[in-house]
Amino acid sequence: xxxxxxxxxxxxxxxxxxxxxxxxxxxxxxxxxxxxxxxxxxxxxxxxxxxxxxxxxxxxxxxxxxxxxxxxxxxxxxxxxxxxxxxxxxxxxxxxxxxxxxxxxxxxxxxxxxxxxxxxxxxxxxxxxxxxxxxxxxxxxxxxxxxxxxxxxxxxxxxxxxxxxxxxxxxxxxxxxxxxxxxxxxxxxxxxxxxxxxxxxxxxxxxxxxxxxxxxxxxxxxxxxxxxxxxxxxxxxxxxxxxxxxxxxxxxxxxxxxxxxxxxxxxxxxxxxxxx
Numbered sequence: 001x002x003x004x005x006x007x008x009x010x011x012x013x014x015x016x017x018x019x020x021x022x023x024x025x026x027x028x029x030x031x032x033x034x035x036x037x038x039x040x041x042x043x044x045x046x047x048x049x050x051x052x053x054x055x056x057x058x059x060x061x062x063x064x065x066x067x068x069x070x071x072x073x074x075x076x077x078x079x080x081x082x083x084x085x086x087x088x089x090x091x092x093x094x095x096x097x098x099x100x101x102x103x104x105x106x107x108x109x110x111x112x113x114x115x116x117x118x119x120x121x122x123x124x125x126x127x128x129x130x131x132x133x134x135x136x137x138x139x140x141x142x143x144x145x146x147x148x149x150x151x152x153x154x155x156x157x158x159x160x161x162x163x164x165x166x167x168x169x170x171x172x173x174x175x176x177x178x179x180x181x182x183x184x185x186x187x188x189x190x191x192x193x194x195x196x197x198x199x200x201x202x203x204x205x206x207x208x209x210x211x212x213x214x215x216x217x218x219x220x221x222x223x224x225x226x227x228x229x230x231x232x233x234x235x236x237x238x239x240x241x242x243x244x245x246x247x248x249x250x251x252x253x254x255x256x257x258x259x260x261x262x263x264x265x266x267x268x269x270x271x272x273x274x275x276x
Contacts, residue, residue: 046212072164081243089166116226148186162189212270
């Protein structure tokens with residue numbers, strides 16, 4: 001992939017940036033060379049990526065092409081220079097790349113959270129694991145495992161995204177804290193976050209989901225059962241590739257992490273702006 005584009009943006013303020021001839025040149029150039037922005041799949045499903053793309057485009061006229069991908073393979077692609085920028089919710093993997101100098105300009109965009117959903121707990125879909133209205137996520141997974149082993153096959157199901165997304169990464173970390181290696185038949189790999197949500201709903205399964213995406217994809221049933229555990233926190237960051245330098249990359253990060261981006265994030269369900 002060719003190393004494209006070099007540009008120094010030296011404006012003293014955001015207003016100056018938007019008035020600069022270089023920005024107008026970027027507007028024209030981006031029609032043929034849009035900024036390639038890799039985004040974790042859940043942050044596309046939730047509407048966060050689309051809102052930021054539209055807001056930035058409305059203010060600057062610069063074209064951004066969001067491309068959905070699971071966080072871990074996305075970060076690998078960013079390191080190779082296949083994307084200009086990325087927005088993910090897999091903090092440990094991001095930090096590792098940042099410390100190695102393989103990405104740069106990493107900044108906080110939004111704060112969200114993950115939740116554990118499960119059967120409504122009444123009628124034909126009882127909460128067999130008994131985790132409703134609890135806050136200890138790892139303890140909830142222990143109860144789910146124990147209930148699955150003590151029940152008839154199919155009565156208790158835990159659905160996993162299994163795709164390397166930020167949601168899957170958090171889920172796997174919770175199993176490690178719980179000191180459990182989940183296994184079939186009660187542990188089911190859906191393959192993608194979107195498929196996981198659909199299958200969890202169809203089977204009244206337990207699952208770890210991203211709150212914003214869960215709400216955007218239709219919410220209950222199942223219902224939110226476990227929330228508020230610090231292990232379920234979701235810091236969301238944007239970063240740029242070290243290997244390529246799109247002329248609008250720095251401006252894009254500055255906008256979505258700046259005052260306008262922060263106000264937009266704060267207006268979305270399931271997210272809040274990080275501290276300034």
